[in-house]
Amino acid sequence: MKRLLIAAGGGGDPITAALLHAALHGPDTPALVLTYAWERLVVDPVPGPRRVTDFTGTERAAPGLALVTPTTAPIPPAGSLLPRLSGELRPRLGLLDPYGGTLGLARQISAAARWCGTDRIDLVDVGGDIAARGDEPTLRSPLGDALAVAACAATGIPTTVYIAGPGLDNEVPLPVLLPRIGEPVFTLGAMRTETVNGIFDWHPSEAGALLVAAARGIRGVCGTRDAPRPLLLDESAANVHRLTLERVLELNPLARALAGCSDLDEAETVSRTVCGFSEIERERHRAAHAAATVPPPPLPHRPRDTGAALTRYTAWERDTLADGIAYVTTRRIVEELDLCAAEAGDLFAALRTAAPVRRVPPLWRLAAAPPPPAR
Incomplete structure (x- = not known):
């Protein structure tokens, strides 16, 4: 049997999932982390998430389950750090393809659970935007998390949600977030971060890097690239909170609205209705602006x-x-x-x-x- 974890959102969540798996079950316990290939434009210049067909060399472990390996490669012009990450993390990495919407993701998650031989899921988010209501002014990327929540609910498989490093993604302000997620269940310690030594020398996830820094005892004001204001690393920054899936669905109206969604275009429409924007559309605008104003340097x-x-x-x-x-x-x-x-x-x-x-x-x-x- 393998543990099944789902990285709820962007590039830093599979790293965080591996950290929490090591803390909860030990680094040598077999595990699979399902993750989107939905990375920042600095890594992948193509807006939105990647499909399984955007890669060569994935390992077809089972019908509906594609694993990423160090020899997997994105098909240009797409880019991805997942192949390199798969060589550095102990859990195996599986690809979540959201183009079939909530229902398509639910089929993939169910296939992964059968392959793992497990009847439980751990859904992992760094920062806490998985608990967003959708109207927070600083919210930037709610769709991937909400789709993951809705898909786990659609599988019917018992799911526990872990939020690590509350506020570190700078999307839901900490004073707003903490009353929603309750008391922490444990604090990530420095010893548990040894499995990711060196990853942040090349991986751009800032929320993931801040979580590791907080776990290692770094305290003070930290400035990141992709945030409207600096963050304070204090004792709470290394905390891990545990919620039921039902509680997260209660908190997250976008996840509730995505129930039954059958493709990504429909999910974008739902996001515009609930949150007032689509992050994929924002990525399209940024990519078009960059292409029009900044010729790519050699x-x-x-x-x-x-x-x-x-x-x-x-x-x-x-x-x-x-x-x-x-x-x-x-x-x-x-x-x-x-x-x-x-x-x-x-x-x-x-x-x-x-x-x-x-x-x-x-x-x-x-x-x-x-x-x-x-x-």
Whole structure:
């Protein structure tokens, strides 16, 4: 028998699912994590989630169940980090294809449960937008989570929902979220994060990185790339909350409205009705704007200029510190300084050499910020 976990939303949720599986059942317990291939435009320039047919080399484990392996590859122009992630996480990764809507996802989840030989599901979300009501001004990506909730309900398989790192996705404000989700059931500790060492050096999930940082005892104000305001890493940031599926359905009107939905276009329409927007439509607009205004640079051939990158970093760090921020994610540094891969590697090596305390995995500590507590 394998444990069956479902990563409710974006790129960081399968990492979080693997972390919680290790904490709940031990890292060596066999498990399957079902996840969308729905990644940020910086990874996948094609808006929306990917279908199974957007990949080569998936492993057909059973009818309706496609596994992602290190030799799986997205078909260009699509991109995906799931193949690389499958080589670093201990649970197997299975692909959720949402183009058949709630009913299609329910069939895939049921097939995975039969393959695993299990009669229970753990549904995992980092941040807590799975408990969104749909009208929060900072809500950005409710559809994937709501589809996963509705699909689990449609299977009839008993499902437990875990929310890790409440508020770390910056979508539902913490004072609004905490009364909805109740008291935490446990706190993720530093030892449980060893299974994801190094992943956030290359993976852009900021909510996942913040959860790991909080579990490792990092405390302070952290600035991320994809958030309207900085986040405070405190004791609550490493907490894990457990809810029944019925409670989440009660909280999430979009999930309730998606019952019986049979394709992704219909799900988009439902999202517009309940939340006032479709995140896929927003991705289409962003992708079209980027294509129209920013010609893609030939990054692999751009000359390395480590000195210029360090100069830019020093000025950027000074301005960021002035905003009261003590820690930043790798993704924020790379994207805000517009670094190619070689420049980023050289810059980070220089920072580690000059002041090893700057690197507080998986975050970076700014120069004048107080050092992290000893662990």
